[in-house]
Amino acid sequence: MLRRDLCPIPRAVRPCRLSQPQAFQDDGYPMSTPARLHVAHALHEVFGEGGRVPDIWDRDLGEDAHLAQALLGLCLRRWGRLQAWVKPKLKDPDRGVPLGTRVSLAMGLAQLAWLPGVSDHAAVNESVDLAADRDLGFVPHKGLVNAILRRAAKDRVALAAELDALPAALDRSPAVDRALNAALAPHRAEGELEALWARLQQPPRPDFRLLKGDVPEGLVPVAGLPGCLCLEEGAPFPRPWLEASGGMVQDRSSQALLAYRWDQPVTRILDACAAPGGKTTTLALRHPGATLTALEVHPKRAARLRQTLQQRGVAAQVVQADAAEWLEVCGVTFDLILLDAPCSGSGTLQKHPEWPWLKHEDLPRLTSLQRRLLTAAADHLAPGGLLIYAVCSWLPEEGLAHREWLEQARPDLVPAKVWPARPGATSEPGDEATALFQPHPLRWDGEGFQGFAVRRN
Template identity: 35%
Template sequence: MRHFRDEVAVTQNTVIDGHAFRGDGLDSLGKQLVRQTLIHYFEYSLAIDRLLAKPLPKKHRDLRCLLLVGMSAVDHLRQPEHTSVNAAVETASLLGKEWAKGLINGVLRTFIRQRHEIRSACQESETAALNHPKWLIRTVEEDWPDQADSIFKANLTPPPMTLRVNQLLISRDDYAGLLSEKGLDHELSLRAPGAISLKHAVPVRELPGFASGMVSVQDESAQLASLILAPTAQESILDACAAPGGKTGHLLELASGAHLTAIDIDSERCSRIKDNLQRLNLDAEIVCQDLVQYASEGRKFDAVLLDAPCSGTGVIRRRPDIKLLRKAADIDKLHSLQKSLLRAAWTLVNPGGRLLYATCSILRRENDAVISHFLSETTDAKAAPISLPESISLNPGLQYLPQPFEQDGFFYALLKKEASA
């Protein structure tokens, strides 16, 4: 019988200890189970509170995580419900808490019997009904009053697996033919000319030519950032905050032979840039340094991509742990950081050059609010027009939401620096 000890440990690492969900040590089924646990965390948490006679002491927080995983297993694993309950009961023993087997059994069986009543009760709690924290619900409703409900629903759905074809090596149509030969259902993107969306996600090792750099996994919204910047081979290019290197590779694919510098503050993440470029057989200058410090050294570039650190609220489908890890106070801190990085990046732009500011956030304080403030204090910066199909114009900038096109939520603002007199 499958037990849930590893899934409980990974869940506790995020829910209790506040670490990002990575799924290390879990098989594919285990990762999906924890993902569903995090997606429905607020609903299951309320159910546990209703079903327990009294709260569990802090020293037994692993049992609360076991109940979360157990409820998720009952709802989402393709096996009889009693099998999931028995696995959870067995896990209590593996956690060294034999005494809790009856508790786990009773709570989960009551959850199964009273599921309809419990779900009805959850509808009375906004956080449980929408499976989002209250602060995020309020912020999204303020920023996107007409789209809020569809955003919350989209965040509970599986994300698409989108590919970026390396058109230095193969055309998109020819690569689509390779996918068809392998029986992988797909459709061509209407927005990014190198993008293909798979109907069902597969391990990257099953993608034709992945190891040789023929294709990369990158959401369509992320691909659009490099396309908007539109680098050429004759330009000097900077990819700021570049890790893990997806956009770095794309920029080099678009501007073959260009000199590109990729900078990131974290050495481990810089190693990931190097690994990605090696797989693609591309080359860039990789700098592991703080962007503000680097900007003081006087380098200049024709085209700069600043994919700024952000809340990640546009990619919650991929990272459901964001709903638990992000706090309301983080947004003001990120806003300040984004303004600081944008000021620094701007000093690196040649006169007549351009900078693309991008985030995978849907919160306006991180997006058009940052750009509006920057334009108000920067006399040589002008917002340049961008045209993207089906996007939302924020003036300045364009926004994609994580619906209705099954792509990540992303913001883009293209800025041009006045040429020297």
């Protein structure tokens, strides 16, 4: 049985053989076995269950987390070509191959091709061990995995060249093509799909926001976005600074979204979908005199939100509730409402390379939830108040479709031009500001986001 929670690996149910470091791991880029097991579990979760890789999947791996992250990223980002490379080497290419075999082979091949610091021994033998693992592999294919990987290990440079030469489209699913086309269409840039895909295949680099004190060494400002910081080339990840709440990780699209220009009085703010609390924190910084209510429907996420805000010294009332239900009974209106709605996350492809392979059938459920939340938020906007709706998705049904519907259904709400009209943003020619937040996916180096702002008459 595979566990849903990938971390930590339950030692009691793992064979001891695989819990011990292997004798051959004496190369300069060793990979401990727990790291490989974590990667295999994560791949089973994605390709077996259609589930996401939990954020904390590598929590207990220590230094090995770097290599595990690299290997998991390679397997997810290049899954299609890894499978395509193997297929002609099988006796019966059209017969289905068990997931355990595909995972063992993909992990072995990815290490041989793209992780030159991993020795042949480590890449091959541990993948063969994995194939022989009753939970994660497919025991009858141990010999097959061994034969394919040993042959591939004879010329690793040629293997990398063959894999790199396969078409990039193999690594995309139909859902990805749809998302990329949706990202490019508003900018009339449909012809740049391959360039966008190539950009999204690069490992993501984090952005940060200063919360208090000095900027730590190694972080530099992002031009044009005050308060946004990024890591200098080669600088260490600023973990101590983050742990001391000197700053937080926040993608530059979120920061740009919250750089709205609004000079009307704001005394009551609602963050309707708040966890994990990055935007709640920014709202508190932007409007220090206002009272701030943060809603979150999931109990665990609400508890974490409360804790995070406390650590950061953010004064907010955190309520665990469905935002629409809570609004119905709250009896107040708000001068500023942020609805950062739950969505498909199609704009987070770079950070979540498993996205192409997830089951995406819950889109209708999400769009109707978004509409329900938007209606409730619109109903509780004070006269003259500002409502910002956003999703980290490029799909029009999660963004612009709601805006068009709102325009028709709610004449009391008018577009509020609160964002600077950057080059590449969708705005009317000559306009200095726009009510539509839709950064160009190639000219803007942040996550895919869509948003719009309306004001109540």
